[in-house]
Amino acid sequence: MTRRDCLKAIGAAILFGGEMVMGGERRHRLPNLLFVLTDDQAQWAVGAYGNADIHTPNIDRLAREGMRFNFAMTCPVCSPSRGMILSGLHPHQIGLDDYIGDEEDGIDPKVPLLSEVLKQAGYATALFGKWHLGHKRQEYHPVRRGFDIFVGSRGGGFANKDPKLEVGGKVQQFSGFAIEVLTEHALQFMRQNKDRPFALFFHTREPHMPYLPVPEEAMKPYDGKKLKVPRVEGVSEERMQAEYRAYYSAITAVDIALGRLLDELEVLGVADDTIVVFMSDNGYMIGQHGLETKGNAWKIVPQGGTIIGTKILGDPKLRRPNMFDLSIMVPLIIRWRGVVPENSVCDELVISVDLMPTFIDILRRIGCDVPSNLKFEGQSLLPLLRGEKVAWRDVAFLLYDMHHGAVSQMRMVRTKEWKLVLHLRGGKTLAEPAFGELYDLRNDPEEERNLYGDPSVKSVQDELTEQLKRWQRKVGDPMALGR
Secondary structure (H helix, E strand, O other): OOHHHHHOHHHHOOOOOOOOEEOOEEOOOOOEEEEEEEOOOOOOOOHHHOOOOOOOHHHHHHHHHOEEEEEEEOOOOHHHHHHHHHHOOOHHHOOOOOOOOOOOOOOOOOOOOHHHHHHHOOOEEEEEEEOOOOOOOHHHOHHHOOOOEEEEEOOOOOOOEOOEEEEOOEEEEOOOEHHHHHHHHHHHHHHHOOOOOEEEEEEOOOOOOOOOOOOHHHHHHHOOOOOOOOOOOOOOHHHHHHHHHHHHHHHHHHHHHHHHHHHHHHHHOOHHHEEEEEEEOOOOEEOHHHEEEOOOOEEOOOOOOOOOOHHHHOOHHHEOOOOOHHHHEOOEEEEOOOOOOOOEEEEEEEEHHHHHHHHHHHHHHHOOOOOOOOOOOOOOOHHHHOOOOOOOOOOEEEEEEEOOOOOEEEEEEEOOOEEEEEEEOOOOOOOOEEEEEEEEOOOOOOOOOOOOOOHHHHHHHHHHHHHHHHHHHHHOOOOOOOO
16 A cells, blocks of 8 residues: 555544544544653653642643553653654663763664654654754664654753754754744644644653753742652752752643644644644652652752752762652653543553554554564553553563663563562673562552562562563563573
8 A cells, every 4th residue: 555545544444443433423634643752751740640739731631631641651761761662662672771872872773663654654754852862873863763854952952942953954053942942843843734644753851950941931830839849858948849840840841832732733623633642751750769860860969959960970879770660650641532532541551662553553453554574562552542441461561771870780570569670780691680679569659668588578579570580581681580
């Protein structure tokens, strides 16, 4: 089937066991995709997830109109998690073990990405914002990986205000706030492609540190407001309040941008034909467990204000490699009118590797030409999105090999009741646990009591360890236990 045929195939689509139907009527086009991916936004930092302090009316609106996932997990740092989303594979399978540094390569060019499949299916594709999947060589460039248009940064970040962004292959200096500059480019892309299927990836640099500056409108909801913050020994209440106000303001800036994008879908008359995904690349901590940031977190120290100095960031003694839920759980909200039940909640264990197979499943059901040799570690979310009661995974696995700031190889197995994290010895092929963490999530959801080695839970520890071993062998983990 040609691309043109694919675009005309909706009449014979089989998304619902027959024709692809929405609201009792056939679709007349391929569904658009608006994928908003934030940077370092914790699941707890969204109103729809129970945070009464933060101002996120548009994210909350999206949750009311779609499905909110409570157990959405990903790698606890950015580059591997972004690669998982676009490939449906685990970090070691795509050549990404940690975030990409200045002198490091990118995602394996031989691994098919969602953007490439969408482009092949006839979509107009664009990425606005952060890439961070390779910048040293041209083969890693977004336009070589399925994006027709790229405006943003190929590296790990850019300035909140007056950013330097790549446009048409050349870096340009912009005036104004980065979030607003990128939003204008995204709106223009939507308007130019309103009459054809488009896939717009909007990857914000917010709320990544430094959190400020952001537009004044995003800061107003927190003026004079006392926020709920963790108590951290030796750290003043004033400092924690300041950090939370700044972090929340950056997220509200994203929320404002999201609102503009959602409103434009309505104006263009394509909202009903657009799948909207809101997600973050990893979780985050500000004071919880006495830590700051994510899976490569460092301990908050009493002196100073916001800790961003290279001396502190570079001291491995202050680092705490982790896979706390706060670091791996992300907000995931999906709206697809007529398909996804409104104001619905999914409590299944979902991993970021599930996103790629979901969209491939949709394309295949529509009848588009999709490569037959695609392989994934995830599974399609489509049955869950349709509100079906289906058999789903009851155990989830993640891995993260940290080499920036400190060295750690972590492997995690998680059920809804228990979590086991093994920290493997660095540099050994036949790895052995250096130490472990075992948490009873039902009775200790904050993961404050490590039960690893406790005789009373030995059977649980042994069973989870065996499951982890089997999974490592299945996915070809080079650090597989017991080989």
